[in-house]
Amino acid sequence: MRTQVVIIGAGPSGLLLGQLLSRSGIDNVILERQSAEHVLSRIRAGVLEQGTVDLLRQAGVSERLEHEGQVHHGVEFAIDGKRERLDLHELLDGRCVTVYGQTEVTRDLMAARKASGGITLYHASAVQPHEIAGESPYVTCQIAGESVRIDCDYIAGCDGFHGVSRQAIPAGVLTEYERVYPFGWLGLLSDTPPASEELIYASHARGFALCSMRSATRSRYYLQVDAGDAVENWSDERFWEELKARLPEETAAQLVTGPSLEKSIAPLRSYVVEPMQYGRLFLVGDAAHIVPPTGAKGLNLALGDVRNLHLLLERAYRTGNPSCLERYSELCLKRIWAAVRFSWWMTTALHRFPDTDAFTQRVQDAEWRALLDSRAGRTTIAENYVGLPFPALD
Numbered sequence: 001m002r003t004q005v006v007i008i009g010a011g012p013s014g015l016l017l018g019q020l021l022s023r024s025g026i027d028n029v030i031l032e033r034q035s036a037e038h039v040l041s042r043i044r045a046g047v048l049e050q051g052t053v054d055l056l057r058q059a060g061v062s063e064r065l066e067h068e069g070q071v072h073h074g075v076e077f078a079i080d081g082k083r084e085r086l087d088l089h090e091l092l093d094g095r096c097v098t099v100y101g102q103t104e105v106t107r108d109l110m111a112a113r114k115a116s117g118g119i120t121l122y123h124a125s126a127v128q129p130h131e132i133a134g135e136s137p138y139v140t141c142q143i144a145g146e147s148v149r150i151d152c153d154y155i156a157g158c159d160g161f162h163g164v165s166r167q168a169i170p171a172g173v174l175t176e177y178e179r180v181y182p183f184g185w186l187g188l189l190s191d192t193p194p195a196s197e198e199l200i201y202a203s204h205a206r207g208f209a210l211c212s213m214r215s216a217t218r219s220r221y222y223l224q225v226d227a228g229d230a231v232e233n234w235s236d237e238r239f240w241e242e243l244k245a246r247l248p249e250e251t252a253a254q255l256v257t258g259p260s261l262e263k264s265i266a267p268l269r270s271y272v273v274e275p276m277q278y279g280r281l282f283l284v285g286d287a288a289h290i291v292p293p294t295g296a297k298g299l300n301l302a303l304g305d306v307r308n309l310h311l312l313l314e315r316a317y318r319t320g321n322p323s324c325l326e327r328y329s330e331l332c333l334k335r336i337w338a339a340v341r342f343s344w345w346m347t348t349a350l351h352r353f354p355d356t357d358a359f360t361q362r363v364q365d366a367e368w369r370a371l372l373d374s375r376a377g378r379t380t381i382a383e384n385y386v387g388l389p390f391p392a393l394d
């Protein structure tokens with residue numbers, strides 16, 4: 001089999017890249033280890049930056065998002081029992097965020113892939129890129145017991161943090177930057193009305209909590225828990241009690257609780273690999289970087305990489321000159337580090353660390369006051385939350 005671009009991974013990054021390339025007339029095949037149902041069963045964040053919504057619109061996959069996504073003009077912080085709203089819309093001349101689950105973005109992209117007739121090979125095992133430093137790369141895998149080889153011009157590694165693409169780059173080429181946080185997030189999904197119309201990021205002496213939502217009748221909540229904690233330790237009752245203890249009294253009093261539809265613990269990590277390319281292999285999204293979920297940057301950053309790689313590949317094929325592709329990593333990394341900084345800061349400023357002493361805590365409280373009491377401070381948080389602009393290609 002031969003194609004122009006082999007995409008490894010059918011998460012949101014791989015599927016959006018496939019969609020954009022197909023619309024530019026660039027032939028591509030997607031290889032995914034899991035089934036489509038498994039990919040759709042993963043529950044991830046749900047806040048889309050303005051630029052992400054615009055990108056999905058350009059890709060022709062925004063119809064349902066525009067109907068069902070909730071446009072949020074603000075976001076709230078509850079710092080030690082007091083709720084304060086950032087009016088994103090007012091601070092940023094009308095820019096805002098849209099709440100629409102990553103699972104739904106993935107579902108829409110899968111539907112578009114099916115409609116365009118693009119090939120996605122699910123249940124692909126032993127996926128392996130070859131000859132990435134040369135002119136004629138190819139990818140091998142096993143599908144239903146058969147060996148498959150796909151020759152191509154380029155390989156896009158959209159296979160997430162645990163994927164094979166990053167591993168295919170020779171030792172010594174990549175530099176890794178990492179921070180592992182000493183806590184995780186316990187998430188709970190329930191068919192209950194959200195605590196508030198907008199998200200509430202809460203910092204409390206008992207630990208961080210987040211009130212988010214998927215719709216007017218479905219809520220998503222998170223609690224900071226110790227790194228070694230297990231879901232089995234958290235009955236629904238214990239979860240709701242702890243959430244109430246971390247929220248301002250009036251918010252806790254109005255909270256509607258109900259049975260959990262899903263509960264899981266995710267570790268928190270910041271990770272970046274540089275450069276994000278080697279020869280004809282390009283790393284995209286979680287394959288190249290992870291941010292903690294505080295600030296909901298993961299999906300937005302991933303789709304920013306997709307936007308850059310699509311534009312560069314489109315130019316390379318149109319002009320017949322692939323040299324622009326050398327700039328992929330550099331083009332992505334500035335915006336990635338800005339988001340890594342923001343999500344590291346949000347995480348640090350909102351969570352309780354095991355070793356935080358009384359002095360550090362006072363400084364943290366003072367930092368929140370310094371930021372929230374000044375328009376410049378509120379604007380800085382708002383700009384980063386709503387998302388920084390995509391880089392210019394030239």
Ligand code: APR
Pocket residue numbers: 008009010011012013014031032033034039044045102124127158159160161162163164284285286287297298299300302
């Ligand atoms: N072969 C084929 N597919 C693979 C392999 C492999 N060796 N390893 C992983 N995959 C697939 C996974 O099964 C998954 O479907 O690659 C896909 C990667 O998808 P994601 O992990 O969702 O990564 P990405 O598409 O970059 O999405 C960006 O944003 O909010 C964040 O972490 C969140 O998933 C989210 C990400």
Ligand code: PHB
Pocket residue numbers: 044045046047199210212213220293294295296297
């Ligand atoms: C979510 O709704 O799952 C969510 C929202 C905001 C975050 C993280 C997760 O920062």
